[in-house]
Amino acid sequence: xxxxxxxxxxxxxxxxxxxxxxxxxxxxxxxxxxxxxxxxxxxxxxxxxxxxxxxxxxxxxxxxxxxxxxxxxxxxxxxxxxxxxxxxxxxxxxxxxxxxxxxxxxxxxxxxxxxxxxxxxxxxxxxxxxxxxxxxxxxxxxxxxxxxxxxxxxxxxxxxxxxxxxxxxxxxxxxxxxxxxxxxxxxxxxxxxxxxxxxxxxxxxxxxxxxxxxxx
Numbered sequence: 314x315x316x317x318x319x320x321x322x323x324x325x326x327x328x329x330x331x332x333x334x335x336x337x338x339x340x341x342x343x344x345x346x347x348x349x350x351x352x353x354x355x356x357x358x359x360x361x362x363x364x365x366x367x368x369x370x371x372x373x374x375x376x377x378x379x380x381x382x383x384x385x386x387x388x389x390x391x392x393x394x395x396x397x398x399x400x401x402x403x404x405x406x407x408x409x410x411x412x413x414x415x416x417x418x419x420x421x422x423x424x425x426x427x428x429x430x431x432x433x434x435x436x437x438x439x440x441x442x443x444x445x446x447x448x449x450x451x452x453x454x455x456x457x458x459x460x461x462x463x464x465x466x467x468x469x470x471x472x473x474x475x476x477x478x479x480x481x482x483x484x485x486x487x488x489x490x491x492x493x494x495x496x497x498x499x500x501x502x503x504x505x506x507x508x509x510x511x512x513x514x515x516x517x518x519x520x521x522x523x524x525x526x527x528x529x
Contacts, residue, residue: 338398342373345401346394348387348408350380352500353470354517358434359403380498383471384408385416392426402427407474415473438479441521442513443506454513458489466492468502468511476502479515 343366345359359376367374379387388408394400402408409423440451446465448454458465469476472495484491494511496502503524505511 339370339372341399342375343367343370343399343401344375344377345403346377346379346387346391347403348379348384348391348405349470350498350500351378353498354436354520355403355405356500357519357523362403362433383412383415383473383495385412385419385421388412388423389419389421392421401430403433405475406478407471411473411478436475436517436519438475438515439518439521440483440513440515441506443509443511445509446512455487455489458487458491462490463492465513466494466511468494468496468506468514470499470502470516471495471497476514476516483515 345363347353347356347359349355356376356378363374363376379390381387384405384407388402388404391400391402404423404427409427413419413421413423440454442448442454446454446457448457467480469480471477472493476499477493477495480491480493483489494505496505499516499520502511502514502516503520506514507524
C-alpha cells in the first residue's frame with residue numbers, strides 16, 4: 314500500500330508565562346516529553362532532535378517518555394510543567410486534535426495550554442502485514458477480509474491515534490470488517506505484529522523501516 318501523509322508531528326512548548334525568557338535560555342536541562350513508550354515513531358523523532366538542540370543550546374536535552382491512555386497521560390503531564398520553556402512536548406495528531414474529542418474528562422485544552430513552536434516532520438503511513446497473512450497485495454487483502462469478516466485483526470498505538478484512524482479509514486474505503494487491537498504505543502504494536510499475534514498494522518514509514526529494515 315502506498316504511504317499516505319496522514320499524520321503531522323509538531324513540536325509544542327508547555328504554555329509559557331510572559332516572563333519565561335526574562336533570563337538566559339536555557340538555564341537548565343530541557344526535556345522533550347513524548348506521550349508514548351520508547352521505540353515508537355514519535356520517540357524516534359524526539360531522539361533525533363534532542364542531541365541537535367543540545368549542541369545548539371549548550372545544554373542537555375532529555376527525552377522523557379510518558380506513555381499511556383493513548384497519549385493522554387503524557388499530554389497532561391507536559392501541560393502541567395512549569396511554564397518556563399524548559400519542557401517541550403512533541404505532539405501528534407492524536408494528542409492534539411483527536412484525544413480531546415475522545416476523552417471528555419481530559420484536563421488539557423491544546424489550544425489553551427500549549428504554545429506552538431514549529432512543525433517538525435510530516436509522516437507518511439504504510440500498511441504492513443505479517444508474512445503468515447495469505448495476501449500479497451492490497452487487492453488480495455481486501456478479498457481475504459471480505460471472505461473472513463471480523464476474523465482479521467490489526468494493531469495500533471492506541472485508540473484515537475493516527476494508526477487507529479488510518480485503519481478505520483481503510484476499513485471504510487475498502488468496505489471490510491477488521492478487528493482493532495489497541496496497544497500502549499507503536500513499539501509494542503509492532504512487537505506483536507512481528508510475533509504473529511496480529512495480522513497487520515497501519516503506521517509511520519519511519520517506524521516500519523526501523524523495525525523491518527533492521528530485521529526486528
